[in-house]
Amino acid sequence: MLANSASTITAKQRGLAQCSTCHLLIAYHPLTHNVCPRCQSLVEQRTTDSIQKCWALTICSLIVAIPANTMPIMTVLYFNKGQPDTILSGIVTMVQLGMYPIAAIVFIASFIVPLAKIVGLFFLLRSLQRKSHLTTKQRTDLYHYIELLGKWSMLDVFVVALMVSLVEIGSVIEIEAGAGATAFAIMVILTMVAANSFDPRLLWDEGENQSEDK
Amino acid sequence: MLQRQYACIACDALVDIQSLKPGQVAKCPRCQHVILTRKYNPINSTIALCLSGLILYLPAVFYPLMSLQVLSVESSASLYSGIHALWQSELYIVACLVFIFCALTPLVKLIAALLVSVGVKYQQTHHNWYRRLLVYYIRADSWEMLEVFLIGILVSIFKLRDMATLHYDLGLLCFCLLMLCVVSLKVTMDKQLIWDHVDAR
Numbered sequence: 001m002l003a004n005s006a007s008t009i010t011a012k013q014r015g016l017a018q019c020s021t022c023h024l025l026i027a028y029h030p031l032t033h034n035v036c037p038r039c040q041s042l043v044e045q046r047t048t049d050s051i052q053k054c055w056a057l058t059i060c061s062l063i064v065a066i067p068a069n070t071m072p073i074m075t076v077l078y079f080n081k082g083q084p085d086t087i088l089s090g091i092v093t094m095v096q097l098g099m100y101p102i103a104a105i106v107f108i109a110s111f112i113v114p115l116a117k118i119v120g121l122f123f124l125l126r127s128l129q130r131k132s133h134l135t136t137k138q139r140t141d142l143y144h145y146i147e148l149l150g151k152w153s154m155l156d157v158f159v160v161a162l163m164v165s166l167v168e169i170g171s172v173i174e175i176e177a178g179a180g181a182t183a184f185a186i187m188v189i190l191t192m193v194a195a196n197s198f199d200p201r202l203l204w205d206e207g208e209n210q211s212e213d214k
Numbered sequence: 215m216l217q218r219q220y221a222c223i224a225c226d227a228l229v230d231i232q233s234l235k236p237g238q239v240a241k242c243p244r245c246q247h248v249i250l251t252r253k254y255n256p257i258n259s260t261i262a263l264c265l266s267g268l269i270l271y272l273p274a275v276f277y278p279l280m281s282l283q284v285l286s287v288e289s290s291a292s293l294y295s296g297i298h299a300l301w302q303s304e305l306y307i308v309a310c311l312v313f314i315f316c317a318l319t320p321l322v323k324l325i326a327a328l329l330v331s332v333g334v335k336y337q338q339t340h341h342n343w344y345r346r347l348l349v350y351y352i353r354a355d356s357w358e359m360l361e362v363f364l365i366g367i368l369v370s371i372f373k374l375r376d377m378a379t380l381h382y383d384l385g386l387l388c389f390c391l392l393m394l395c396v397v398s399l400k401v402t403m404d405k406q407l408i409w410d411h412v413d414a415r
Contacts, residue, residue: 008244009228011221016228018221021352022409025219038409039349094373102372105365140224140245151359154315158296158359158366161312163373165299166282166291173284173377177303185308196356204225204245 010204017045047199051128057194058121064187065114071180074160078173086180087111087156110156110184113149117191120146121198128202136203143200150192157185216410220249256404257331263402264328267395271324274392275317277385279367284378292385293317293363315359320396323358326351327399330408339412348408355400360393 011018017028019036026043028034034043047053072084085093087110094103120142126132127139134142160181167175220229222242231240231250240250278290291299293316300309326347333344367386374380 010226011228012226014228016221018223018226020223021349023220023223023406024217024409025221038412039345041349097376099372102369106369109365136225137245140247144224144247151315151357151362152365154311154359154362155366155369157308158312158316158363159369159373161296161300161308162279162291162366162370164303165295166280166289166370166374167377168289168299172287177300177305177308179305181300181308182305185311189311200224201226204227 010201012045012201012205017043019043046201046205047197050197050199050202051125053197054121054194055125057190057197058118058125061114061187061190061194062118064183064190065118067183068114068180068187069111069184071183072178073156073180073184074163074178075176076167076173077176080174084178087184106156106159109152114153114187114191117146117149117153117195121191121194124198124203139203140200143195143198143203146195150188150195153188153191154185157181157188217406217413222247222249250406251404252407253402253404256402256407257334259402260327260331260399261335263395263398264324264331267320267324267392267399268328270388270392270395271321273385274388277388278383279385279389280371280383281381282374282378283381290383293389315357316363319354319358320360320392322350322354323396323399326354327403334408334411339408339414345412348405348412351403352405358396360389360396364390364393 011025012028015028016025017034018025019039019041020043021041022036022039024036024038026034026036028043028045030045035041036043069087072086073090075084076082087106091103091107091111094106123132124139124143124146127134132139160177163175164177167173216233218230218232220231220240221227222229222245224247225242225245227242227244229240229242229249234240234250234252236252236254238252239248241247242249275293278292278295281288281290297309297313297317300312330344330348330351333339333341333347338344367389371380
């Protein structure tokens with residue numbers, strides 16, 4: 001590790017900005033479009049309207065979470081009879097059948113993680129406006145976890161895709177996909193885009209201005 | 215030419231980084247986020263991984279992963295048939311998403327990483343398409359979900375195990391190996407090193 005650990009100066013204070021795609025540092029001119037000379041992407045010092053975008057997308061994903069959890073994601077038909085399963089009732093069925101580890105995996109990936117992501121984003125957004133008892137470092141870590149866990153919520157959608165194509169045995173047993181899968185997939189994408197639009201650098205900017213962070 | 219100054223993507227602190235040896239990691243002094251990692255033998259191992267990944271790609275997507283037998287009737291599923299079945303059930307959005315996350319982005323990553331690494335070897339880094347390819351790789355990176363799909367296979371195996379007899383097919387092995395190749399790209403691809411090569415031209 002070779003890094004200067006003297007008092008930190010941010011790129012913004014120096015009038016620089018880093019390209020988010022190729023990480024090239026360029027001189028930033030406000031009021032114009034700054035295009036990265038190396039990869040032609042748009043360069044921003046801070047994500048434009050990051051807080052507004054993130055609020056909007058997080059609220060949207062909270063709304064979509066309702067149909068995602070109440071509408072059936074798939075129906076198992078034995079001899080053309082069956083009951084539609086939502087995500088939670090599917091987990092309950094697995095617990096009843098004694099498949100505890102797999103029920104735990106599905107419960108964490110498709111219920112806890114999306115919910116925790118939405119709650120975490122709300123918390124981060126609120127902490128930009130009010131004081132929070134977490135340090136900036138802890139909140140940055142929280143953001144990285146939210147980003148990292150994002151894609152694992154798609155697990156249930158992939159399970160539905162596999163089961164639907166695998167179980168098509170004439171009139172004996174059949175699995176049908178339900179509209180809840182669409183709502184669920186959209187919710188996962190919305191939380192991922194919401195996490196992407198949040199700019200963690202804002203957490204540190206605020207700390208600098210108030211100079212109350214340790 | 216080597217880029218010496220970086221800003222931490224998490225907290226925007228300016229950091230000067232002198233030359234790193236392979237295996238060394240530069241972390242932000244303020245927030246401990248990794249800024250730069252130098253990888254061992256990045257170009258050659260990326261080419262090897264991409265070639266094996268591309269060989270495995272077609273069987274992994276089209277070969278049946280497993281098959282199910284109930285009362286002497288058999289049905290099998292592959293990644294492709296899963297997407298097809300979703301499309302047939304009129305879940306068009308879900309079908310498209312599964313296609314993008316599990317079929318398209320891995321392919322884009324493999325092809326882009328292969329061409330980019332071969333380009334460094336044959337000094338073709340000055341072309342415009344070369345930069346575009348590297349940008350495609352970086353964009354595809356965060357939307358690739360093969361490893362999630364593998365856990366999805368595991369979950370459906372457990373769900374169906376009591377319902378009927380399951381057989382595992384060659385496609386499953388190919389899929390696991392493809393996933394390993396694509397995930398290992400994260401360990402071998404040194405994007406910043408390649409950007410330095412682009413600058414050097």
